Amino acid sequence: MPPRLIGHSAIRSQLAKRFETQTLAKTLLFQGPDSIGKKLVALELAQKDLCEKKTGCGTCEACRLYLQTNFIDTPPPNLLFIAPEGKAGQIKVESLRHAHSLEGGIFEWLGTSLGSSLHKFVIIDDAHQLNSTSGNMLLKLLEEPPKNVYFILITHRPEAMLPTIKSRCERVVLSPLGSNEIEQIALSQSWDRGEIMTMLSLANGTCRYIDSERYDRVHLQMNTWLKILEGKGDLRDIDNLLEQKKQDEDTASNLWLRESLELLLSIVNDVKRIQDDAEPRLLFYADRLRIISEREIPLRQLEEKLFDALRHVDRNPSAIMVLQEIAFLMP
Ligand SMILES: [Zn+2]
Numbered sequence: 001m002p003p004r005l006i007g008h009s010a011i012r013s014q015l016a017k018r019f020e021t022q023t024l025a026k027t028l029l030f031q032g033p034d035s036i037g038k039k040l041v042a043l044e045l046a047q048k049d050l051c052e053k054k055t056g057c058g059t060c061e062a063c064r065l066y067l068q069t070n071f072i073d074t075p076p077p078n079l080l081f082i083a084p085e086g087k088a089g090q091i092k093v094e095s096l097r098h099a100h101s102l103e104g105g106i107f108e109w110l111g112t113s114l115g116s117s118l119h120k121f122v123i124i125d126d127a128h129q130l131n132s133t134s135g136n137m138l139l140k141l142l143e144e145p146p147k148n149v150y151f152i153l154i155t156h157r158p159e160a161m162l163p164t165i166k167s168r169c170e171r172v173v174l175s176p177l178g179s180n181e182i183e184q185i186a187l188s189q190s191w192d193r194g195e196i197m198t199m200l201s202l203a204n205g206t207c208r209y210i211d212s213e214r215y216d217r218v219h220l221q222m223n224t225w226l227k228i229l230e231g232k233g234d235l236r237d238i239d240n241l242l243e244q245k246k247q248d249e250d251t252a253s254n255l256w257l258r259e260s261l262e263l264l265l266s267i268v269n270d271v272k273r274i275q276d277d278a279e280p281r282l283l284f285y286a287d288r289l290r291i292i293s294e295r296e297i298p299l300r301q302l303e304e305k306l307f308d309a310l311r312h313v314d315r316n317p318s319a320i321m322v323l324q325e326i327a328f329l330m331p
Contacts, residue, residue, distance in 0.1 A: 004188060005040040007181040008174055012041055015172070019045055020054070025170035027142050027151045029127070032174030034156040035206040039125055041174065042152040043071060046079045046121040078118055080109055083125040088316075089252025091124065093134040110146050120149045127153035128160035135162045142168040160314065176205025186210055198284040204266075218263065220244060225264045226285060228330050229271075229292045238323045245319060257319045258310065264326070265306045267292075268299055295331065302329050 005012075018024035030038040044056055047067075052060040058067065066076045075081055084091050097105040104111070106122065114120060124130070130138060142151060142165065153169060155161060177185075179200050185207055186196045199209050202218060209215040224241050227233040245256050267289070270280035274293040280286050309322050 004185070005037055005044055006185050007037060007177045008041055011172065011174060012044065015041070015045060016048060019048065024150070026145045026149065027169045028153065029158070029161075029166060029169035029171050030152060030154045030174060031158045031171060032156065033176050033204070033206050035208040035210075036174055036177050037207070038154045038156075038174050039123070042121070042123045042154060043079075045150070045152070046076065046123070049119050049121070050076060050078055078114055078120050080106060080120070080122045081125070082106075082122070084129040084252065086252075089126075089129055089255055091126070091130045091134050093131075093137055096134055096137055106141070110141075110149060114148075118148070122149060122151045124151070124153045126155065127165070128155045128157040130162070130165070132162070135165055139164055139168070177207070178205070182207060182210070201281060201283045204281075217244060217248065218259075221260055221263050222267070222282075222285065225267055226288050226292070228327055229267065229295070229297060230288065231295065231331060233327075235324065235327065238320070238327050241323060242320055253319065254313050254316055257317075257322065258313045260319075260323070261306055261310050261313065261326075265303070265310075268303055268306065271297070272299060297331060298329055302326070305329060 015024065030042060032038055047063060048054055048056040050062045050066050051057055052062050057063055069076050071079055071081050082091060082095055085095060110120065110122075124138070139162070145151060151169075153161075153165070158166065158171075182200060182203060182205070183196055186199065187193070189210060191199070191210075199215060202222070203209050209218055221241065221244070224233065224237050228237055241260065245253070245260075248256060251259075266282060267285075270282050270285075270289050271293045273280055274290055280289050282289065305326055309317075309326065
């Protein structure tokens with residue numbers, strides 16, 4: 001069962017209205033930060049279409065069946081869900097060719113009939129991970145979309161998408177969630193109230209760290225970077241970070257490195273904030289950040305190095321080299 005959708009009410013009602021009045025574009029690009037519920041907003045449209053009352057009521061027979069399905073392995077009949085696979089984290093052409101375990105993949109699925117009143121939804125998660133072959137295959141479909149089919153592409157990195165694909169889509173921009181919304185979601189997943197504040201200060205308006213394993217991992221990473229910035233760490237700490245990377249089998253290699261670099265960047269930004277007499281965002285780590293802000297750290301150089309590493313992270317550079325180079329900049 002998909003997690004509960006909270007937030008984005010204005011966009012959701014706008015989309016529903018345009019869907020009902022058949023004025024919604026057939027190719028959409030949902031963009032906005034990672035882990036804010038973009039996928040759930042897309043899935044809600046597919047549920048509404050199946051719903052007997054067309055509202056996504058959650059109680060009619062069709063909704064109940066919809067909510068029982070796992071939208072990846074045993075998806076509802078009107079839905080084709082495509083997402084990156086494997087450690088490389090790409091959407092390969094095979095993912096389109098073998099979608100739904102049909103011989104003809106997406107093409108065969110699009111060719112089958114659901115009855116005249118229903119629509120089909122092709123939802124492509126992390127669409128920036130399409131490579132040039134799969135991207136071009138999709139582009140052909142987007143150029144002449146079959147009748148009654150909605151394509152919803154989802155991304156938190158629109159800048160990394162093929163411009164030709166982007167230009168075919170109407171953009172729907174989703175904003176970060178409010179703290180109270182993230183709190184509601186965390187409480188519904190049995191989070192301890194005391195821990196939620198810490199998670200919120202790391203989450204930046206997203207549900208990125210609501211998964212407890214991910215939350216533990218981010219703490220370890222933060223601690224490592226803070227320790228190095230405090231002058232108490234050494235290269236063994238980088239080895240420990242890489243050991244975590246090995247254990248994290250679910251995250252694609254470049255995504256792991258991106259996250260680690262972004263965390264360090266958020267620390268650097270906070271240290272600068274403290275030096276400018278502003279409050280740090282990472283409140284939970286405020287005391288340690290204050291100590292770091294008094295040390296002589298080449299922040300600008302560190303920042304430039306981080307931006308540079310982030311720009312190249314998708315070329316799958318060696319994580320150990322990148323992290324060591326960065327660690328060398330710290331006193
Ligand atoms: Zn319903």
